[in-house]
Amino acid sequence: MSVDRIVSPKDDDLIKSFNQDNENSLRPKDFKSYIGQEKLKRTLKVSIKAAKMRQEPLDHILLYGPPGLGKTSMANVIATEMNAQLKITSGPAIERIGDLASLLTKLEDGDILFIDEIHRLGRNIEESLYSAMEDFKIDIFFGKGPTAESMRFDLPKITIIGATTRTGALSAPLRDRFGILHRLEYYTVDEIQQILHRSAAILHISIEEKAAYELALRSRLTPRIANRLLKRVRDYADVKGLKSIDYDTAIETLNLLEIDDMGLDHGDRLILRTIIESYNGGPIGLGALSAIMSEDNITIEDFYEPYLMQVGLIERTPRGRIVTNKAYTHLNIKKD
Numbered sequence: 420m421s422v423d424r425i426v427s428p429k430d431d432d433l434i435k436s437f438n439q440d441n442e443n444s445l446r447p448k449d450f451k452s453y454i455g456q457e458k459l460k461r462t463l464k465v466s467i468k469a470a471k472m473r474q475e476p477l478d479h480i481l482l483y484g485p486p487g488l489g490k491t492s493m494a495n496v497i498a499t500e501m502n503a504q505l506k507i508t509s510g511p512a513i514e515r516i517g518d519l520a521s522l523l524t525k526l527e528d529g530d531i532l533f534i535d536e537i538h539r540l541g542r543n544i545e546e547s548l549y550s551a552m553e554d555f556k557i558d559i560f561f562g563k564g565p566t567a568e569s570m571r572f573d574l575p576k577i578t579i580i581g582a583t584t585r586t587g588a589l590s591a592p593l594r595d596r597f598g599i600l601h602r603l604e605y606y607t608v609d610e611i612q613q614i615l616h617r618s619a620a621i622l623h624i625s626i627e628e629k630a631a632y633e634l635a636l637r638s639r640l641t642p643r644i645a646n647r648l649l650k651r652v653r654d655y656a657d658v659k660g661l662k663s664i665d666y667d668t669a670i671e672t673l674n675l676l677e678i679d680d681m682g683l684d685h686g687d688r689l690i691l692r693t694i695i696e697s698y699n700g701g702p703i704g705l706g707a708l709s710a711i712m713s714e715d716n717i718t719i720e721d722f723y724e725p726y727l728m729q730v731g732l733i734e735r736t737p738r739g740r741i742v743t744n745k746a747y748t749h750l751n752i753k754k755d
Contacts, residue, residue: 445618445646446492453496454617455610455642456489459601463493466599467500476529477501477578478598479552481537483586485725487643488603490582494533497580504530510539516547520557520572528575537581538588545593552579552596584721605729611635611645618646619664624653630669637673639682639726651676681730681749688750690723691732694742695752702739 447453450460463480470477477497482490491507498505506526513519513534526532534540540548551557555574581597583589594600606614612631619626626634626649634652638645649664655672656664677685693711694701709716714723724740727733732746747754 445621446495449496449499452617453489453492454613455606456493456603459493459603462599462601463497463500467497470501476576477531479578479596480580480599480601481589481594481597482580482582482601482603484584484603485605485641486584487641488605489642490603491533491535492642493603494531494580494582498531501529501531501578503578505533506530507533507535509535510537513540513544516544516557516559519544519547519551520559523551523557523574523577524572526575526577529577530575531578531580533580533582535582536584537593538583538585540593545590548579549592549596605640606642608632608635608640611638611640611642614642615645615649618649619653622649622653624656624664625662626664626669627666629666630664633666633669633673637678637680637682644682648673648676648678679749682726683732683749687723687727690719690727691742691746691750692752694733694740695747695750699755700747701741702736703741704739708740 450464453460466477480497482493484490494507495505497503504527506522508522513522522532547557551574555576556571557574558569558571581593586594612628612635615626615631615634619631630652634645634648638648652664652669652672655675656668659668661668679688690708690712694703694708697703697711705716705719709719712719724733724735728735730745731743732749734741734743744754
């Protein structure tokens with residue numbers, strides 16, 4: 420099994436650059452085109468307006484929540500609204516303090532640095548980031564041992580936006596240095612439908628309301644997955660010579676992709692069936708489940724369990740994972 424699934428919220432491109440002039444991009448460019456996350460948008464609009472009035476950089480921002488909900492897109496929107504240059508990197512890409520210093524010193528006052536997966540920064544990198552965020556300075560050490568020397572560099576006054584799917588993995592000192600912290604929530608079916616209609620227009624194809632509703636239901640209420648499904652359905656429609664995505668085309672494509680009416684794919688159903696058939700519905704420990712599925716613990720915890728728990732098909736107990744009655748019903752399996 421692989422986490423590279425059509426319904427995986429994971430984005431393999433950790434380091435991205437944005438082309439503001441690329442009309443084919445599905446990412447929103449401003450608050451008007453960013454659908455959903457209304458509470459966050461209201462908060463940010465006030466902060467951005469105040470920062471502009473004072474002619475100061477925006478306070479540091481931490482965005483957290485499940486993958487695929489628009490943290491990177493929101494960073495792009497913030498940069499647009501602030502008329503600022505956006506530089507994007509990720510925690511794993513910053514391996515040495517020199518890497519961090521190189522990134523920071525190339526920015527200018529008012530620029531924004533977006534760090535995806537910020538919880539994966541090394542401890543020494545994280546500690547260097549403290550002074551960069553608070554005092555706009557960074558210390559670089561030259562040499563080793565007793566002869567080591569440090570040199571302090573002044574940095575431009577920038578805004579750092581951090582994104583993480585695992586807030587518990589962030590240290591308290593790093594978390595406390597963000598002035599604005601906000602969790603991105605799952606979208607509603609109506610919001611996903613609006614996103615699908617917007618994306619379809621950008622992709623130069625129309626989509627019927629019933630088809631958009633069906634895709635929204637099976638998207639796990641996640642924009643990234645919804646857009647991914649839309650692209651696959653568009654492929655199917657193009658091959659059939661259709662100018663519009665209708666309900667039947669959407670259903671045929673979703674069936675071909677083995678995505679059911681709850682948004683579960685083959686891997687999700689295999690996990691549920693394994694627990695039911697091999698462990699009578701559980702409980703089963705994470706280690707045992709990982710071994711049976713030939714996946715590591717992190718893959719199970721980060722890419723399979725969250726949605727299965729969200730829709731009430733799996734529960735975590737002190738003794739291990741158990742399958743709920745709802746899962747039996749969904750799989751049409753009679754419980755012993």
